[in-house]
Amino acid sequence: MKTIILAGGVGTRLWPLSREYFPKQFIPMDGKSLFQKTCERAEKFSKEDEIWVVTNEIHQYLVRNQMEELGYTVPKEHILAEPEQKNTLPAIAWAMQQIRAEEKSATAVVFPSDHLLGNDASGQIQAAEPLAKNCLVTFGVRPTSPHTGYGYIRPGKALPPGFAVEEFREKPDEKTAAGYVKKGYLWNSGIFLLSVPVFFGELKKYQPRLAAAFGGSTVPEYGELDTISIDYGLLEPSKKVAVVPLDTEWSDLGTFAALYAIKTHDGEGNVGKAEYLAARDNYVDAPGGKRVGLIGVDNLVVVDTADALLVCDNRHTEKVKDLVGRLKKQN
Ligand code: GDD
Numbered sequence: 006m007k008t009i010i011l012a013g014g015v016g017t018r019l020w021p022l023s024r025e026y027f028p029k030q031f032i033p034m035d036g037k038s039l040f041q042k043t044c045e046r047a048e049k050f051s052k053e054d055e056i057w058v059v060t061n062e063i064h065q066y067l068v069r070n071q072m073e074e075l076g077y078t079v080p081k082e083h084i085l086a087e088p089e090q091k092n093t094l095p096a097i098a099w100a101m102q103q104i105r106a107e108e109k110s111a112t113a114v115v116f117p118s119d120h121l122l123g124n125d126a127s128g129q130i131q132a133a134e135p136l137a138k139n140c141l142v143t144f145g146v147r148p149t150s151p152h153t154g155y156g157y158i159r160p161g162k163a164l165p166p167g168f169a170v171e172e173f174r175e176k177p178d179e180k181t182a183a184g185y186v187k188k189g190y191l192w193n194s195g196i197f198l199l200s201v202p203v204f205f206g207e208l209k210k211y212q213p214r215l216a217a218a219f220g221g222s223t224v225p226e227y228g229e230l231d232t233i234s235i236d237y238g239l240l241e242p243s244k245k246v247a248v249v250p251l252d253t254e255w256s257d258l259g260t261f262a263a264l265y266a267i268k269t270h271d272g273e274g275n276v277g278k279a280e281y282l283a284a285r286d287n288y289v290d291a292p293g294g295k296r297v298g299l300i301g302v303d304n305l306v307v308v309d310t311a312d313a314l315l316v317c318d319n320r321h322t323e324k325v326k327d328l329v330g331r332l333k334k335q336n
């Protein structure tokens with residue numbers, strides 16, 4: 006099987022830790038970065054020359070260095086460097102175009118590079134391969150909250166080892182999401198199994214301009230491509246989607262609230278090195294080694310880097326993205 010690793014996002018909601026030039030997937034955590042952990046996961050599915058990484062031009066050297074650190078010698082042409090971000094559908098289509106050139110009926114597993122995933126997921130993903138012959142295969146995770154940053158999947162009739170998808174809805178509002186959680190929808194994990202024929206067949210049906218752009222063997226003019234995610238572009242409209250529930254640890258480390266949740270808390274629920282006085286459930290990250298003190302405050306996120314400081318309510322960490330949008334306009 007082939008592997009496609011998506012590593013072109015900038016992780017805006019983890020600002021100022023994640024920056025345009027050093028996004029979250031490349032930040033070392035416990036020795037290795039999330040991107041490197043994704044590479045190690047890919048090894049279970051693919052040989053080194055069956056792995057494709059789609060990133061952008063600014064990060065291609067980071068990708069190469071981090072792969073070399075792991076002792077990989079991935080062929081240079083397998084690191085696809087996008088001149089601009091067009092979201093996940095063009096990124097996947099580009100890698101699938103390259104894969105099609107090698108093997109017309111290949112199946113590829115697509116991994117985001119910003120997740121924590123239990124080791125036992127690999128066997129469950131592999132077992133779903135037969136489904137990819139007829140479907141775009143997604144992997145579902147049991148929701149724990151009405152999170153608005155995820156895709157929601159309604160499983161229908163059994164299609165072992167999973168289900169046919171009755172409805173796929175990307176990033177609903179909170180009220181809708183709460184209803185979905187009650188009704189037993191699953192979160193879309195962001196991992197997919199795609200076969201070349203089904204992927205390009207559905208792309209042609211629902212995103213004909215992208216299908217035409219990647220129809221030949223040359224790389225299209227990137228600036229002219231539609232900007233769209235696979236979730237909105239294919240999974241919502243397609244009638245050939247399957248879901249396989251994943252029974253493993255899964256976390257999208259997209260926000261400080263998510264990072265807070267997976268780290269070790271002290272007796273007062275605080276995470277990070279600081280002096281806490283009558284302060285609970287706070288998250289502090291001051292990589293520069295500055296001394297930090299918190300008094301009488303709860304649920305705060307404090308992230309201090311050399312040139313930027315963030316203070317945010319732990320319940321509003323989704324909004325860091327809006328803040329970064331504002332800051333960008335001022336530049
Ligand atoms: N090459 C490339 N180019 N990669 C990209 C681009 C791009 O333009 N945009 C995003 N990526 C990468 C990110 O680095 C990440 O690894 C992955 O693609 C997913 O993109 P996100 O931007 O993180 O998507 P999301 O978190 O908002 O939503 C997706 O993941 C959720 C689960 O975490 C969707 O698939 C949701 O439905 C899903 O629930």
Ligand code: MG
Pocket residue numbers: 117119257259
């Ligand atoms: Mg994400």
